[in-house]
Amino acid sequence: MATIRDVAKRAGVAPITVSRVINNSGYVNEQTRARVEAAIADLGYLPNVLARSLRSRRTNTLGLILTDISNPFWTTVARGVEDAASDAGFNVILCNTDESVVEQDKYLHVLVQKQVDGVLLVPARSAVEPVKFVQSQNTPVVVLDRRIPNSQTDAVRCDSEDGAYQLTRLLLSLGHRRIAMLSGPRGVSTAEDRVAGYRRALLEAGVEVDTALVYYGEFSLESGYAMTGQMLARTPRPSALFAGNNFIAIGALRALRDAGLRVPEDIALVGFDDLPADLVVDPFLTVAAQPAYEMGRQATELLLARLSEEAPAVYQEIVLPTTIVVRRSSGQALE
Amino acid sequence: MATIRDVAKRAGVAPITVSRVINNSGYVNEQTRARVEAAIADLGYLPNVLARSLRSRRTNTLGLILTDISNPFWTTVARGVEDAASDAGFNVILCNTDESVVEQDKYLHVLVQKQVDGVLLVPARSAVEPVKFVQSQNTPVVVLDRRIPNSQTDAVRCDSEDGAYQLTRLLLSLGHRRIAMLSGPRGVSTAEDRVAGYRRALLEAGVEVDTALVYYGEFSLESGYAMTGQMLARTPRPSALFAGNNFIAIGALRALRDAGLRVPEDIALVGFDDLPADLVVDPFLTVAAQPAYEMGRQATELLLARLSEEAPAVYQEIVLPTTIVVRRSSGQALE
DNA sequence: TTGTAATATGGTAAGCGTACCAGGAAAACG
DNA sequence: CGTTTTCCTGGTACGCTTACCATATTACAA
Secondary structure (H helix, E strand, O other): OOOHHHHHHHHOOOHHHHHHHHHOOOOOOHHHHHHHHHHHHHHOOOOOHHHHHHHHOOOOEEEEEEOOOOOHHHHHHHHHHHHHHHHOOOEEEEEEOOOOHHHHHHHHHHHHHOOOOEEEEOOOOOOOHHHHHHHHOOOOEEEEOOOOOOOOOEEEEEOHHHHHHHHHHHHHHOOOOOEEEEEOOOOOHHHHHHHHHHHHHHHHOOOOOOHHHEEEOOOOHHHHHHHHHHHHOOOOOOOEEEEOOHHHHHHHHHHHHHOOOOOOOOOEEEEEOOOOHHHOOOOOOEEEEOOHHHHHHHHHHHHHHHHOOOOOOOOOEEEEOOEEEOOHHHOOOOO | OOOHHHHHHHHOOOHHHHHHHHHOOOOOOHHHHHHHHHHHHHHOOOOOHHHHHHHHOOOOEEEEEEOOOOOHHHHHHHHHHHHHHHHOOOEEEEEEOOOOHHHHHHHHHHHHHOOOOEEEEOOOOOOOHHHHHHHHOOOOEEEEOOOOOOOOOEEEEEOHHHHHHHHHHHHHHOOOOOEEEEEOOOOOHHHHHHHHHHHHHHHHOOOOOOHHHEEEOOOOHHHHHHHHHHHHOOOOOOOEEEEOOHHHHHHHHHHHHHOOOOOOOOOEEEEEOOOOHHHOOOOOOEEEEOOHHHHHHHHHHHHHHHHOOOOOOOOOEEEEOOEEEOOHHHOOOOO
């Protein structure tokens, strides 16, 4: 473990000169530079980035807090984040909260203490405090995917409200009037925005919103399965089902299959979040697809841009459009 | 940004005493502790972990280098790693190499310079040098998923040879004699081990190995698609297809569909790596499933165990079994 | 010739905790 | 009562690099 002093001694210069060579900063004579580089090579010297970061107050590390990397939507977001970070010479610390505020806060504290240069946060709930905490430590935050009302931050997300509106309109145009909505948790903006879009479409079409058909659960397969079971007990049975995310959709599909119902013949199904094209041989679900990779990438680029600014931030909110992809699960128009 | 000195001043003690309170080390009088804790709370003090790490030579951070987090197999491994790390109070820096040795080496250098306490490496190629480099910096490594012949390291992987052997035997038992093998890159142990298991099964059954039916490509959808195209041009056409990983299997399925062939009626298909149960409504592929989560978890636990040992390592190699999951894609016995 | 800028290099301290060593007071022990 | 042990606290230096300030030489214009 050679240090910069060892290199300096060997090259017959001061440590600071070695530092200049390494960082290509300030003036260094060509011959001196060569001597230093030779010494570095001889000793196999590698700078201790911790010491550098302590002094320079830059770690070239970002924190990414999301709910669960196992969900392919987040996987794709994470890949976008890592790619953008890597391109800029940054590393990413990955954190899964599983929607737990407690876990989220633990991670936020650790990240701040590790002096990450910035945080990409998929907030477990809509509270502003976690964001304020990070900002109070002079660490910039970009809020990803979900809204936090009244927060002063940069944010990158998709237009859940509009995506849900479009999907619901699609179902309405096919003749459906009883559409069940299986959403995620209350207090999570994407879950609520999707319900809002659904309601707007119904109201606009003059269809009464039956609150008994609107479910708030978890963004999980189990919850999708359970909500579908409850939904099927309603009479008359809804003719279409809106799944609030990809896991809910899969849970719903399983529940429908277990109930002996065919999709779309017996009941139509649409969902939020597409599965990556690479994972599916024969895509079947009609969905509102979100540009997950782009979200990750743009959020990271926004965060990195903040780091190189001195001016106080004019917070930006980037809302990416969703794309309705019509496939078989939404079925034909009802006769 | 209060420092430990600020806290010390406010509590009327020396910085070291504050340190003792924070780390629960040494003796601290109860009243002193209370005063210090009050000062910490008043100032909103958070220790600077960089400074601590510089002194203590511990970062509580691990590096995870894999090929591509987008592949659900790696996603699951990563989740296992992060869970195990998190349980032990460690964070994980995520790195994607896309099978590039250049990227891999970049990441290894950065991780070492960032003083990570250990590295989990899915090696892009079977060379020992990258591992030796990390070890030369006194950073322990666990090699994940792939073998590196002649390396002195801990390793956790699945038994690819045996999994391939079992799968091939399954096909043989169904009456197949012309079985095409679509594998990953030469120089990647999992690709080669799977070919080896395939050969062993054939030899054991007295079936001649037709080298024209063994393809080495990439572990990607595109490669699977392309290899399948080539394979279909062979006469007589193979009656079964062995896909070397999940992406190759999906590429193969698409190519077969595009060629108007039905699976398993026209051609049987088996693959390596299962898709996570949560992602598939109706599993179809017969596969050798690897315990991806367990691999990640055990590799991490092994790495963490190394960190708390002073004795020179007796390197361990953990080989987890694969599970053959028979589904429809392998078809019935040929008549 | 003098002033100014560009080039080149170094000293010192700071960034923030903790390892190590020391020392004093109180409690326990023979 | 002297000695040992336990309890409690602090000083100093170190981990390694870089920010900041200072100095010195050369080059070139005024």
